[in-house]
Amino acid sequence: MNSTGAEICEELPHAETRDILLPNQVDYASQIAVDIGGTLAKVVYFSREPNLSKGGRLNFTKFETEKIDECIDFIKTLLAARRPGNQEIQEKVVIKATGGGSYKFYDIFVEKLGDVKIEKEDEMDCLITGLNFLIAEIPYEVFTCSDSDPMHFEDTPSSNMFPYMLVNIGSGVSVLKVTSHDKYERISGTSLGGGTLWGLLTLLTGATSFDEMLETSKYGDNTNVDMLVGDIYGSDYGKIGLKSSTIASSMGKVFKKNIRQEVGKFRNEDISKSLLYMISNNVGQIAYLNAQVHGLKKIYFGGCFIRGHLTTMNTLSYAIHFWSKGTMKALFLRHEGYLGSVGAFLKHNETRQRTYSFSEISSFTQPIITEESIKSF
Amino acid sequence: MNSTGAEICEELPHAETRDILLPNQVDYASQIAVDIGGTLAKVVYFSREPNLSKGGRLNFTKFETEKIDECIDFIKTLLAARRPGNQEIQEKVVIKATGGGSYKFYDIFVEKLGDVKIEKEDEMDCLITGLNFLIAEIPYEVFTCSDSDPMHFEDTPSSNMFPYMLVNIGSGVSVLKVTSHDKYERISGTSLGGGTLWGLLTLLTGATSFDEMLETSKYGDNTNVDMLVGDIYGSDYGKIGLKSSTIASSMGKVFKKNIRQEVGKFRNEDISKSLLYMISNNVGQIAYLNAQVHGLKKIYFGGCFIRGHLTTMNTLSYAIHFWSKGTMKALFLRHEGYLGSVGAFLKHNETRQRTYSFSEISSFTQPIITEESIKSF
Numbered sequence: 001m002n003s004t005g006a007e008i009c010e011e012l013p014h015a016e017t018r019d020i021l022l023p024n025q026v027d028y029a030s031q032i033a034v035d036i037g038g039t040l041a042k043v044v045y046f047s048r049e050p051n052l053s054k055g056g057r058l059n060f061t062k063f064e065t066e067k068i069d070e071c072i073d074f075i076k077t078l079l080a081a082r083r084p085g086n087q088e089i090q091e092k093v094v095i096k097a098t099g100g101g102s103y104k105f106y107d108i109f110v111e112k113l114g115d116v117k118i119e120k121e122d123e124m125d126c127l128i129t130g131l132n133f134l135i136a137e138i139p140y141e142v143f144t145c146s147d148s149d150p151m152h153f154e155d156t157p158s159s160n161m162f163p164y165m166l167v168n169i170g171s172g173v174s175v176l177k178v179t180s181h182d183k184y185e186r187i188s189g190t191s192l193g194g195g196t197l198w199g200l201l202t203l204l205t206g207a208t209s210f211d212e213m214l215e216t217s218k219y220g221d222n223t224n225v226d227m228l229v230g231d232i233y234g235s236d237y238g239k240i241g242l243k244s245s246t247i248a249s250s251m252g253k254v255f256k257k258n259i260r261q262e263v264g265k266f267r268n269e270d271i272s273k274s275l276l277y278m279i280s281n282n283v284g285q286i287a288y289l290n291a292q293v294h295g296l297k298k299i300y301f302g303g304c305f306i307r308g309h310l311t312t313m314n315t316l317s318y319a320i321h322f323w324s325k326g327t328m329k330a331l332f333l334r335h336e337g338y339l340g341s342v343g344a345f346l347k348h349n350e351t352r353q354r355t356y357s358f359s360e361i362s363s364f365t366q367p368i369i370t371e372e373s374i375k376s377f
Numbered sequence: 378m379n380s381t382g383a384e385i386c387e388e389l390p391h392a393e394t395r396d397i398l399l400p401n402q403v404d405y406a407s408q409i410a411v412d413i414g415g416t417l418a419k420v421v422y423f424s425r426e427p428n429l430s431k432g433g434r435l436n437f438t439k440f441e442t443e444k445i446d447e448c449i450d451f452i453k454t455l456l457a458a459r460r461p462g463n464q465e466i467q468e469k470v471v472i473k474a475t476g477g478g479s480y481k482f483y484d485i486f487v488e489k490l491g492d493v494k495i496e497k498e499d500e501m502d503c504l505i506t507g508l509n510f511l512i513a514e515i516p517y518e519v520f521t522c523s524d525s526d527p528m529h530f531e532d533t534p535s536s537n538m539f540p541y542m543l544v545n546i547g548s549g550v551s552v553l554k555v556t557s558h559d560k561y562e563r564i565s566g567t568s569l570g571g572g573t574l575w576g577l578l579t580l581l582t583g584a585t586s587f588d589e590m591l592e593t594s595k596y597g598d599n600t601n602v603d604m605l606v607g608d609i610y611g612s613d614y615g616k617i618g619l620k621s622s623t624i625a626s627s628m629g630k631v632f633k634k635n636i637r638q639e640v641g642k643f644r645n646e647d648i649s650k651s652l653l654y655m656i657s658n659n660v661g662q663i664a665y666l667n668a669q670v671h672g673l674k675k676i677y678f679g680g681c682f683i684r685g686h687l688t689t690m691n692t693l694s695y696a697i698h699f700w701s702k703g704t705m706k707a708l709f710l711r712h713e714g715y716l717g718s719v720g721a722f723l724k725h726n727e728t729r730q731r732t733y734s735f736s737e738i739s740s741f742t743q744p745i746i747t748e749e750s751i752k753s754f
Binding site for chain 2: 254
């Protein structure tokens with residue numbers, strides 16, 4: 001893959017995740033990558049531009065792991081589109097598969113895709129390979145998030161890229177310490193991840209999709225279900241610096257209201273916001289504590305849990321800022337859910353020359369980001 | 378309070394929490410202590426034995442904070458029982474109140490108890506005062522918990538009592554670092570505590586009491602709702618040491634089963650066990666990480682969340698053992714819910730002489746603990 005001059009496509013997106021333009025990659029790619037997690041299967045593939053002089057682009061799409069057949073059918077379609085006697089395609093196509101599902105569903109892939117070669121790649125390896133590529137080679141990929149500035153882009157790093165921490169939030173959460181391009185360690189994790197939030201909200205609110213749950217949470221007031229310091233003290237607990245508005249116990253008002261026979265009065269919106277805060281705050285805290293133990297200052301948050309959702313990113317940012325007293329930084333990515341599949345895609349040419357051509361890419365114009373457009377980056 | 382010769386009453390308990398016998402305390406105590414948390418108000422008071430030569434005992438009882446009137450009525454009964462012209466009672470009775478509710482309900486206490494003096498004490502101060510007393514002066518109070526040995530008593534410490542960490546799990550969780558009898562710091566906390574578990578289970582299972590929830594969880598199989606590493610990989614993820622049986626995502630199977638329209642098939646028992654594991658594991662992990670940051674090896678778990686429940690203690694113990702690779706120790710207390718109220722009780726005589734009479738108390742026989750009797754310690 002020639003990533004010289006790579007940039008994120010800022011036109012109105014045709015997909016949930018914006019394409020990455022690769023103007024200098026004119027050859028077909030012989031690989032299609034898929035990262036099959038506990039809940040979602042993420043696919044990355046390359047397509048050439050109609051006008052060949054414009055190179056091609058990386059495309060991103062995902063499927064529910066429960067419906068893995070849909071994912072396989074999609075890959076079949078991609079394969080079929082390339083096959084009809086096209087003489088340019090010399091190399092045989094390879095499916096680069098990673099994530100737990102690359103083991104679990106290997107036999108099904110083999111059976112359904114016929115003579116296509118399937119190569120499994122280690123999940124953590126792929127996460128780091130993908131993340132390093134996005135950080136170093138894609139401008140306007142990495143950003144910080146705050147109330148006042150929801151998408152503040154970071155400069156692409158030149159020499160001080162490492163060490164950093166990756167907190168990958170999928171169904172569960174993995175925490176990795178990364179000290180160089182190929183040196184990393186899984187230092188921690190937690191089972192309280194996206195799967196927990198989606199699972200609890202499925203049961204509690206009857207919502208059936210991630211987007212519905214996130215949308216519902218927007219209109220919620222968590223203080224109707226969360227017990228605040230003020231609910232216990234009637235005021236701040238000043239001596240130890242706990243504000244009246246601090247959440248003392250997530251969902252802590254429910255049992256009390258139950259005693260008063262007020263159950264049934266809880267709004268789905270309030271429950272959704274409370275649990276979104278709960279999971280995000282907790283991941284943020286575990287991230288902070290691990291960063292403290294390992295002396296890391298930069299924390300990248302990846303994984304499909306985030307989905308470019310402002311409240312989620314703000315909560316993670318706030319947690320890191322709060323606990324670290326501003327000494328650590330929460331960093332986000334516009335392709336946060338595709339670290340593993342981008343990594344698997346790149347693994348096909350491990351020997352490819354890295355092109356950290358910062359001078360070439362720094363001349364791109366910064367995209368104009370509004371709060372509205374964040375949802376569809 | 379003369380705690381020389383103090384011991385836990387091992388007779389069949391008349392209350393949920395066993396009394397502490399104080400054979401050398403023959404005078405009436407002039408104080409009654411109450412620790413009013415977000416969910417529960419815990420009361421400690423002294424009563425003399427019918428046979429005065431046997432001294433007296435500390436009694437422990439609790440009320441739901443939502444029903445604070447019941448708590449006040451109980452204190453009134455205690456006061457009334459002491460008043461009828463008893464010439465021995467010289468000192469005026471004092472209510473030592475701590476916890477957030479001592480601020481929030483102060484006016485109600487004043488109004489309802491009339492001319493009784495009410496003194497507020499800081500919550501964290503009381504926790505530590507109470508814990509230090511229990512650790513140092515009450516034999517067979519502190520124990521470790523494992524599958525094979527659910528109640529293994531610790532020796533009362535002589536000189537190496539500090540430093541330690543206290544993780545107090547009430548509605549929310551406070552984490553304190555304690556370096557001497559009167560030196561401590563609240564270093565962390567989490568909003569995922571008892572209130573979260575009780576609140577979620579109230580909504581999800583319709584259970585109405587803590588005991589019902591804990592009882593239900595006993596018969597559950599969390600793997601019906603939790604997503605395990607094996608569910609994602611089909612096997613272990615050996616490279617990074619994750620076993621197939623490790624929980625990858627708490628409640629992570631629910632959303633998937635929802636896609637397969639299998640919602641409604643989730644058993645209350647399974648959900649209860651999953652969430653009990655989720656909260657306990659998470660508290661254990663946050664405790665471990667904080668202990669690591671602060672170089673602490675001994676971790677005491679207190680608070681009404683634990684309730685002497687074997688699965689809860691085993692999960693906390695397992696989490697500490699797992700994360701610390703056996704280098705840290707989870708310690709439990711038979712009066713775990715009353716640290717704050719014991720502390721408030723003792724605050725009345727801050728100048729009392731501490732009596733670390735280890736030689737005197739070490740001659741007591743170790744109580745015989747069976748799995749059955751743990752519930753009622």
